[in-house]
Structures are given as C-alpha cells and as structure tokens.
Amino acid sequence: MAARKQDINDFRARLKNIDNPRNKGYFDPNLGIEVPKKVQRPKAPRPNIEDSILSVLIVSTFLGVVSMVFAEAVRVRYFEMTNSTAGAVFVDVMIGLWAVLIVSLWLDKRWISERFAQAFGIGAMAVGSHNLIWRWPDAMAYIYTDAHVADVTQNTIKYSLEFGSTVFSF
Numbered sequence: 001m002a003a004r005k006q007d008i009n010d011f012r013a014r015l016k017n018i019d020n021p022r023n024k025g026y027f028d029p030n031l032g033i034e035v036p037k038k039v040q041r042p043k044a045p046r047p048n049i050e051d052s053i054l055s056v057l058i059v060s061t062f063l064g065v066v067s068m069v070f071a072e073a074v075r076v077r078y079f080e081m082t083n084s085t086a087g088a089v090f091v092d093v094m095i096g097l098w099a100v101l102i103v104s105l106w107l108d109k110r111w112i113s114e115r116f117a118q119a120f121g122i123g124a125m126a127v128g129s130h131n132l133i134w135r136w137p138d139a140m141a142y143i144y145t146d147a148h149v150a151d152v153t154q155n156t157i158k159y160s161l162e163f164g165s166t167v168f169s170f
Contacts, residue, residue, distance in 0.1 A: 053113070060114040063107070064100055064121020069143065071095035072129060076144045082151055086164065089126055096122045127163055130156040 017023055025036040071092045075081050081088045100118045104110060109118070133140045133152045141149045156162065160169040 056109075056111075056114060057117045060104075060109055060117035061121040061124075063103060063109065064096070064118040064123075065125050066121075067099035067103060067118075068092065068096040068122050068125030068129060069132075070099050072125075073143050076148045082145070082148045084130075084152070084155070084162075093122060093126055096125070127161045130162070131159060134158045 018026075023037070025034050027033075028035050071094075074095050075088060075091050079091065081091060100122060104114065104118060130152050133144070133149055134156070137149050137153065157167060157169045160167050162168075
C-alpha cells in the first residue's frame with residue numbers, strides 16, 4: 001500500500017489543527033501516545049509568612065515617629081515657624097498625617113491597627129519630640145536648625161511631655 005502524496009492543502013490543514021485552541025497535543029506514532037503541547041508544571045508553594053502583630057505595630061509606630069520628625073523639619077526649615085504654639089503643632093500634625101499617608105500607601109500599611117499605631121506615633125511625637133532634641137542636640141541641629149534647637153532647649157523641660165500648655169515632667 002503506497003503512501004498518499006502530501007500537498008499544500010494537507011500542510012495547511014495540519015497548521016490549522018496545530019493552531020486550534022481545542023487541540024491539546026498530538027499523536028506520536030513512534031511512541032504510540034498522545035503528547036501534550038504544553039505540560040503544566042506545578043507551581044512551587046510559597047511559604048505563608050505572616051508578620052507578628054507586635055512587629056507590625058512597632059514598624060507602624062516608627063513610621064508615625066519618622067513622619068512627625070519630617071513634618072517638624074519642614075515646618076522649621078521651610079515655613080520658618082520656630083516657636084511651638086498651637087498653630088505650629090497643628091501644622092506639624094497635618095504635615096505628619098500627610099507624610100504617613102503617602103508612605104503607608106507606598107509600604108502597603110493600610111490596616112486599621114497599623115493606622116492606629118501610626119496615629120499613636122504622630123501623637124507621641126507631638127507631645128514629646130522636644131525630648132529628642134534634649135537627648136541629641138548636635139544631631140537634631142542637622143535636621144532642624146541651630147536656632148530651633150536653642151529655642152527648644154531654652155523653653156522646654158528635659159524628660160517631659162507637653163499637652164498644649166500643660167507640662168508633665170518625669
């Protein structure tokens with residue numbers, strides 16, 4: 001029995017069969033089996049590592065602290081508001097909230113517990129940021145200005161918290 005001669009129409013029919021989306025493979029006459037076109041490899045399982053709630057809260061609080069230091073530096077250097085009045089604290093908190101919002105969106109820190117920790121960091125720095133200036137005056141003079149550091153050390157008490165006009169010293 002002679003083999004049938006192949007022509008261009010047979011070739012086109014084979015190409016059409018190969019390109020058919022329902023075609024999952026081809027029959028190999030040498031092996032005698034159906035060979036799939038694509039072999040699905042199993043995806044490697046990724047370990048599900050969840051952060052502990054304590055580490056999430058510490059990182060979010062630190063994010064609030066850093067945003068408040070940034071806010072105070074912007075207020076002192078660019079708005080030139082060196083006194084610590086209620087308006088200056090309001091400007092600090094608004095810039096701090098803006099900064100923490102932008103950075104938390106960037107770092108994907110959007111859960112409600114993380115937001116509370118960020119707000120806690122902003123609040124802690126709003127009432128106690130002058131303690132950093134008392135602790136490291138030379139380093140804070142690089143971040144803020146020398147005049148601001150001198151003003152803070154002259155008008156505040158070391159190891160204290162300031163709630164408006166009420167001062168709690170330890």
